[in-house]
Amino acid sequence: MKPPIRVAVTGAAGQICYSLLPRIAAGEMLGLDQPVILQLLEIPAEKAQLALKGVAMELADCAFPLLHGMVLTSDPKVAFKDASWCLLVGSKPRGPGMERADLLKDNGRIFVGQGEVIDEVAADDAKVVVVGNPCNTNAMICASRFKRLPKTSVTAMMRLDQNRALAQLAAKCGCGINDISDIVVYGNHSPTMFADFFNAKVNDKEVTEVIADRAWLETDFLSIVGKRGAAIIEARGVSSATSAANALIDHVKSLNTVGSGIYSMAVRSAGEYGFASEIWSGMPCRTIAPGRYEIVPTMALTAFARERIAKTNAELLSEREVVQSLL
Numbered sequence: 009m010k011p012p013i014r015v016a017v018t019g020a021a022g023q024i025c026y027s028l029l030p031r032i033a034a035g036e037m038l039g040l041d042q043p044v045i046l047q048l049l050e051i052p053a054e055k056a057q058l059a060l061k062g063v064a065m066e067l068a069d070c071a072f073p074l075l076h077g078m079v080l081t082s083d084p085k086v087a088f089k090d091a092s093w094c095l096l097v098g099s100k101p102r103g104p105g106m107e108r109a110d111l112l113k114d115n116g117r118i119f120v121g122q123g124e125v126i127d128e129v130a131a132d133d134a135k136v137v138v139v140g141n142p143c144n145t146n147a148m149i150c151a152s153r154f155k156r157l158p159k160t161s162v163t164a165m166m167r168l169d170q171n172r173a174l175a176q177l178a179a180k181c182g183c184g185i186n187d188i189s190d191i192v193v194y195g196n197h198s199p200t201m202f203a204d205f206f207n208a209k210v211n212d213k214e215v216t217e218v219i220a221d222r223a224w225l226e227t228d229f230l231s232i233v234g235k236r237g238a239a240i241i242e243a244r245g246v247s248s249a250t251s252a253a254n255a256l257i258d259h260v261k262s263l264n265t266v267g268s269g270i271y272s273m274a275v276r277s278a279g280e281y282g283f284a285s286e287i288w289s290g291m292p293c294r295t296i297a298p299g300r301y302e303i304v305p306t307m308a309l310t311a312f313a314r315e316r317i318a319k320t321n322a323e324l325l326s327e328r329e330v331v332q333s334l335l
C-alpha cells in the first residue's frame with residue numbers, strides 16, 4: 009500500500025464539496041491504489057463547523073478503504089499542513105443576476121491569507137487548484153503570496169467550461185463525448201471565455217467541417233458555454249455543484265497523469281497566445297510529470313480566435329486592476 013497523500017479542501021461543508029469529497033475518498037481523483045487523508049477547512053461559525061462534522065460522519069459511514077484519516081478544522085495552518093493538493097473551493101458563490109467578478113471584493117481577500125499559509129506549511133510538492141470565483145484572479149492573488157513554492161503550482165479551473173463545450177458539441181454532432189477532442193477554453197472563467205471550436209475535432213474531422221452552421225458555432229455555442237453557469241443558477245437557484253466537483257476531479261486527474269492529452273486549465277501566463285504576463289488564463293496544457301504541466305505552444309489561432317482572446321485578456325487585466333491592493 010502506498011503512503012497516504014494529504015489533500016486539503018476548503019469550503020468542505022459547502023455544496024460542491026458534498027459532491028467532491030466522496031469521490032476523492034473513493035479514489036476517483038488520485039487513483040484506486042492511493043490512500044488519502046482529507047484535511048477539511050471551514051469557517052469557524054458554529055453552524056459551518058457542525059455541518060462539517062455531519063459531512064465527516066457521512067464520509068466515515070461510506071467506509072471508504074482509501075480514506076486513511078480526516079482532519080476537521082477552522083485553522084488554515086492545520087488544514088494545509090503538509091498537504092500535497094490544496095483544493096480551494098471555500099468562498100462565496102454568486103446568486104441570480106450577478107457576475108462572478110462581483111465576488112472579487114468579498115472572495116479576493118480569502119486567497120491572500122490562504123496563499124500565505126499554503127506557502128508556509130504545505131508540502132514542498134504542493135499543487136493548488138482554485139475553484140472559488142472569480143477563480144482566475146483568485147489564483148493570481150493566492151500565488152502572489154508565494155515565496156517558497158513556485159507560482160506556477162497554482163492553477164484555476166477551466167475544466168467545467170471544457171466539459172460544457174464538449175457536451176454541447178457532442179449533442180450538436182449527434183456523437184459521443186469521446187468522439188470529440190482538442191477543445192480548449194481560453195481566458196477567463198466568465199462569459200468572455202473563448203472555447204476554440206476551430207481546433208476541435210470530431211474523430212479525425214474538423215468540427216467546422218462536421219458542423220456546417222458557422223453562425224451557431226460563433227454565436228450560440230460560445231454563448232451557451234460562456235453563460236452556462238448563469239443558466240444553472242437561474243434554473244437551480246444556486247450555482248453548479250455536481251458538475252463543478254466532477255470538473256475538479258478531471259482537472260486533478262489530467263494534471264497528475266502523463267499522457268492525459270491536451271486539456272484546458274487556467275495557468276500563469278508568460279505571454280503565451282497573446283495573453284498578458286502574470287495573469288491566470290485558460291490555455292491548452294499537457295502534463296509532463298505527475299502534477300507538472302506545460303503550456304502547449306503550437307495551437308494555431310484564427311483571426312476570430314485572436315479577437316476573442318484579446319477581449320477575455322482585457323477582462324482579466326481589468327480584474328487585476330480591481331485587486332491591485334491585494335497583490
Ligand code: NAD
Pocket residue numbers: 018019020021022023024025049050051056097098099100101102118138139140141143165166168169197247248249252
Ligand atoms: P457554498 O456556499 O455551498 O459553499 C462554500 C463553503 O465555503 C461554505 O460552506 C462556506 O462556509 C465556506 N467558506 C467560505 N469562506 C471560507 C474560507 N475562508 N475558508 C474555508 N471555507 C470557507 O458554495 P459552492 O457552491 O460550494 O461554491 C464555492 C465556490 O466555487 C463559489 O465561489 C462558486 O462561485 C465557485 N464555483 C466555481 C466553479 C468553477 O468552474 N471555477 C464552478 C462552480 C462554483
Ligand code: LMR
Pocket residue numbers: 101102108141168236237238240247248
Ligand atoms: C459555474 O460556472 O457554474 C460557476 O462558476 C458558478 C457560477 O457562478 O457560474
